[in-house]
Amino acid sequence: MNNKISREDILTELFNVGVGQAASTLSEIIDKRIGLSIPSVQILESSLAKIELNKYLRNVAEGAVMVSSISFDSQLEGKVSLLFPADKMHHFIDLCLHETREEPENSLEFNDIDFDTVKEIGNIVVNSIIGELSNTINIPIEYTLPEINVLNDVSAEHFVNPEDYRLVLMMFLAFDIEGTEISGAIVINMTLKSLDDILNKIDKLYNG
Amino acid sequence: MDSMLSGILNCINEGIVMITEDLMITYWNPFMEKMTGRRSEEVLGARIDHILPELGRPFFHSAIRGLSAGGNPVFFSAAMHRNMVSPEHRVNLKINRIATNGQNILLLEFMDVTNQFQRIKQLQTYVGQLSHLNTQLKQKEKVIEKLAYYDKLTGVANRALFDKFADKYLNEAKKTGTMLGLMFIDVNEFKQINDTYGHNTGDKVMTRVASLLTESTRKNDIVCRYGGDEFLVLLPGIHSLDDYQHIAERIEDNKKRHIVQDGYDLWLSLSIGISFYPDDGNTISELIEKADEYMYYNKQQSREQQNQL
Structure with a gap:
């Protein structure tokens, strides 16, 4: 029997520590009880990642997503995309801003205030995940502020790039604002070398 | 600071503030003076969270610590932080770390989006009025149909x-x-x-x-x-x-x-x-x-x- 803890389990634990901090920061900012958790992290070949992500896009997001994406380079290279079902975002943003709006909630029209709100949330969540990872493996990761986009009829091809990144870290994010739940997905594309560096560090730290 | 750079920052239509890692204000541009009503001479050397109390909350301190350590920029939106510089101005805040002469300074950019908020509110009012008119129109259509067919x-x-x-x-x-x-x-x-x-x-x-x-x-x-x-x-x-x-x-x-x-x-x-x-x-x-x-x-x-x- 293999007593070693799997790399996925270690990453799951690391990222949950990170999003736990993000939840407490967001709770303080919007003055509401917030829960954030990542049930599991998967390290997938790009073809498998596409299958998993397409399931999410079809079943949860129904084709339209609001995406907060950040590229990072320097010692580690890659791109993080944080996806939310676009039709749920008006309600989600309203909850964050303590507001209600008259327009239909499931429309895909967003204004600059909506984009800025998601930009801040994306920044907090990604900071927490990447920050925790960077601290643990002791490799600095540099990135800019997230770019926000709304994409309709989108497929996994848009987020998983097998040419530049052969392996993908995939996880789902359960976001709960005072009982209202929203399911996000996080896709981290990384160069093979970057992921290797991370996994080797993790192996050394946790499994000797 | 380089006089040309200082000249540029004085002209810019964005609130620019520079602080040390322990939050002391080292630069405060004229646009900040306009938005807050506080003169540069009054605030230089003071802690930013004493001048702008909204930035005294724990999440701001924690973001500054993260930024000082990791160098990755942080963003605070005007929508989620309503009273960042004054009740009259809605601003987005972006903070970057800049390394200079072996020490870090933090650059705070306050982007005034008050007009954007006003425009969006105006548009939302129009949308609300249009939606109300549309409902009335649909009700009238029903009445007309009833008159025509019943x-x-x-x-x-x-x-x-x-x-x-x-x-x-x-x-x-x-x-x-x-x-x-x-x-x-x-x-x-x-x-x-x-x-x-x-x-x-x-x-x-x-x-x-x-x-x-x-x-x-x-x-x-x-x-x-x-x-x-x-x-x-x-x-x-x-x-x-x-x-x-x-x-x-x-x-x-x-x-x-x-x-x-x-x-x-x-x-x-x-x-x-x-x-x-x-x-x-x-x-x-x-x-x-x-x-x-x-x-x-x-x-x-x-x-x-x-x-x-």
Whole structure:
């Protein structure tokens, strides 16, 4: 029997520590009880990642997503995309801003205030995940502020790039604002070398 | 600071503040002075969270610690932080770490988005007004449709709606090989009711007849006020005479009865004739003509029975 803890389990634990901090920061900012958790992290070949992500896009997001994406380079290279079902975002943003709006909630029209709100949330969540990872493996990761986009009829091809990144870290994010739940997905594309560096560090730290 | 850089930052239409890692203000540009009403001389050397109290909250300190350590920029939105510089200005805040002369300074960019908020609020008000107008318009459309297709007095279909459905149902019957029933109904001695009890009571009796017919027929049957005291009923999808019999029985139970209207005890009786496609005709006109003929026989019989009594 293999007593070693799997790399996925270690990453799951690391990222949950990170999003736990993000939840407490967001709770303080919007003055509401917030829960954030990542049930599991998967390290997938790009073809498998596409299958998993397409399931999410079809079943949860129904084709339209609001995406907060950040590229990072320097010692580690890659791109993080944080996806939310676009039709749920008006309600989600309203909850964050303590507001209600008259327009239909499931429309895909967003204004600059909506984009800025998601930009801040994306920044907090990604900071927490990447920050925790960077601290643990002791490799600095540099990135800019997230770019926000709304994409309709989108497929996994848009987020998983097998040419530049052969392996993908995939996880789902359960976001709960005072009982209202929203399911996000996080896709981290990384160069093979970057992921290797991370996994080797993790192996050394946790499994000797 | 380089004089050219300082000149640029003084002209920029964005609040620019530089602070040390322990939050001391080292630069405060004129746009910040304009937004906060605090002169540069007053704030230089003071802690940023003493000058802008909103930035004294724990999440700000934690973001600054993260930024000092990792160097990755942070962003605070005007939507989630409403009173960052003053109650009148809505600002987004972006903070970057800049390494200079072996030490880090933090660059705070306050982007004024007050106009954006005002424009969006204005647009939301317009959208709200448009949506309200649209609802009113839809309600009016319904009223117009009701006026165009429904009898004002009784609320049942008028001849325009009858014609629309008659053609549709006749075509369906021809396609599916089913029968189409058409009832011609006349209120007996209606003129006498009007003359004796007045038009107002007569109108109410007519409305009760319409309700009686609607209640006795099926959901897809069309009850139409054809003329003064005449009604037509379209009965689509009749497969056998049994189908018709159920409806006829319900009408039959109600067609001769005493009713009380406006305190008067009235005798209400209906004469009914029915024709069927294809047995009695191939067009709606032929079916109406035939049903009218049968209704007339029915009326004659009623009169004869009454005379005998």
